[in-house]
Amino acid sequence: MSERKKVTLPYLFDKVAGGDPITMLTCYDYPTAYFQEQAGVEMILVGDSLGMTMLGYDSTLPVTMEDMIRHAQAVRRGSPNAWLIGDMPYMSYQPSVEKAISNAGRFMAEAGCDAIKLEGGVEMAERVAGIVKSGIPAMGHLGLTPQSASALGGFHVQGRSALQAKKIIDDAKALEEAGVFAILLEMVPDRVCQLITARAKTCFIISLGSGPHAHGQLLIYHDMFGLYPKFKPKMAKVFGNAGEVILNGLKQYVQEVGGKTFPAPENYFTMKDEEYAELSALLEKGGQP
Numbered sequence: 001m002s003e004r005k006k007v008t009l010p011y012l013f014d015k016v017a018g019g020d021p022i023t024m025l026t027c028y029d030y031p032t033a034y035f036q037e038q039a040g041v042e043m044i045l046v047g048d049s050l051g052m053t054m055l056g057y058d059s060t061l062p063v064t065m066e067d068m069i070r071h072a073q074a075v076r077r078g079s080p081n082a083w084l085i086g087d088m089p090y091m092s093y094q095p096s097v098e099k100a101i102s103n104a105g106r107f108m109a110e111a112g113c114d115a116i117k118l119e120g121g122v123e124m125a126e127r128v129a130g131i132v133k134s135g136i137p138a139m140g141h142l143g144l145t146p147q148s149a150s151a152l153g154g155f156h157v158q159g160r161s162a163l164q165a166k167k168i169i170d171d172a173k174a175l176e177e178a179g180v181f182a183i184l185l186e187m188v189p190d191r192v193c194q195l196i197t198a199r200a201k202t203c204f205i206i207s208l209g210s211g212p213h214a215h216g217q218l219l220i221y222h223d224m225f226g227l228y229p230k231f232k233p234k235m236a237k238v239f240g241n242a243g244e245v246i247l248n249g250l251k252q253y254v255q256e257v258g259g260k261t262f263p264a265p266e267n268y269f270t271m272k273d274e275e276y277a278e279l280s281a282l283l284e285k286g287g288q289p
Ligand code: KIV
Pocket: 026, 045, 046, 047, 048, 049, 050, 087, 141, 146, 184, 186, 208, 218, 220
């Protein structure tokens, strides 16, 4: 059983003040959440990336609130103490402030989340302000925002030109003014991330592929362990190739069943001779005592 203390916002802001980087990972299921809890990961994002990593879609767009709630509930069961963030899926917040507030509330009430995350800058500031005024901590997400990949022209680094970078800096300011506690910068040049981090006064900055100058780091769990077969983004470090270990184990299983070396006696259950003799007699008599 975990003996960790519950991670809280004051704890996270204390780390920021002390210059200690915050750790954050994505997570979508109970056993992984259990391991992340044991490892001491501070912030867990139940990302809508689960549409790709867990459900096999080509994008995050088909993910529903129901998908998100079900996975967030499982993660909360595995990690009672991490600061748990539910990622608002496509069209769960874009249509109106009211819709944004009620779906954000579902993450809190139904899945035990501590906060929500949504994508977008100044155009989402009203949604953020409404959610925050409802008492729900909100995290922003700028740079590469996968729900807008079509409008952004694909999955590319954002903010490489001065004009684009200025827009991201302005978006960060608008989100901060709307009340976010943190902003995720995904695939933004390191110096742009450094500028935004230095300017942040009432929120902290988390980097995903945006360099070391942020207040904390996020990785996609499946990228860290070779568990997403379609590609590995440049920004992901592979900390252990679990995908390879699993594939080798599966091949061995197929081989051993085919070769009749599995199951071995330690892998199944037996019956005492006298019980078996009695059963044989019963069957001979017609099956009933
Ligand atoms: O859905 C997700 O996991 C995300 C990350 C890409 C940051 O939003």
